[in-house]
Amino acid sequence: MSPDIRMEEDKVSTMDESSESSSSSSSPDTCTFCLEPIKQDAYLDQCFHSFCYNCITKWVNVLCDRQPISSIKCPLCKRENFSIIHSFHQNNFQRYYIKKDHPNRFPSVFLSKSWAFRRQCYHSTPAGILNSKLGIQFYWKNRIYRMKNIWLEDWLRREIQTLTENVDVDVIMHHILGVMDSFYKRLSFKNHAGGCERNRREFKALILDSVRPFIFDFSERFCDELELFLVSGLNIEAYDKLYQETVIHLP
């Protein structure tokens, strides 16, 4: 970023501080959305106010959800802005436009039906509605987990995005995949046929520990959902369809 822009940014922040003397400590590096130090800083293109990339992305998605827009008012100064500048690397940066048909438009994962559906599942659908439809015991007894599930990565990414409300979750996804991998490896060494219920419990406990720092209260539900998805052997679309059909027939 050029130094004059940086100065402008500082000037605006000090103005904010003087006008809101008694309010929350609005230091220049605090994101107005999460009130935490700004992570992956993203700037609005006109007023150069900065926010966490994830926070401002979510806000733009909320506004776009209400009506088609091509600009947003800055949450801090109300100035109209047309794009968001982020991911600086020396002289390079990326830019997302708010206008809907712009070729470099915002990635709006949270607007898509699939994410909204999963959010609803986690928030308001009771757990375990697919338990009776899928052969969980059969899966563990016959060690079907040895077969690779090619849809797992995409499924995990969507679930974690839904639950953390963050776009960039690949680190968490690879962490979970790593935990699963090492668990399967250990199982193949041990090779005890009778302990399938124990394997299942151990698997769930491991996953639970690995996801709790990221999704907190949703961890247990997530473990159940992960098991069901694996047991189902379905792709994401088919799995969602089965889920939806089951939800419709709930009493």
Place this chain on the structure above:
Amino acid sequence: MQSSRARLFKEYKEVQREKSADPDIQLTCDESNIFKWSAFINGPSETPYEGGVFQLAFAIPEQYPLLPPQVRFLTKIFHPNVHFKTGEICLDILKNAWSPAWTLQSVCRAIIALMAHPEPDSPLNCDSGNLLRSGDHRGYKSMAKMYTKLAAMPKKA
């Protein structure tokens, strides 16, 4: 969901830290539910609400701060922009002009400002709005003052 909780926790800490910063606002969080808050605000001086203490109830949505908190008066108040029965508040920043830069504390301040400067052209309480719109300021003031005395002041023994 998690981000709203984290942000509310930050606001809670800020409120605790600056408890005496604004003597007109006492903001507290429900002990068992961080999505439920309440506030006592002092009626602004040189208004018919002066001397009254008004209680507000906050219900905070899971998507906060992307969505505004729902705020209503629990204490009865005669004001053009407050529903007389439900306590619902008509204030643009709590609806379409919401910005995540607002906090619960600053929302309280905005409500105090609204008490001092009613907007009779978007009334939720038509009787109150009509008094002001027809220019009967004395009528509005005496009604508002009466309800302040009845509902927002300690009962005299």
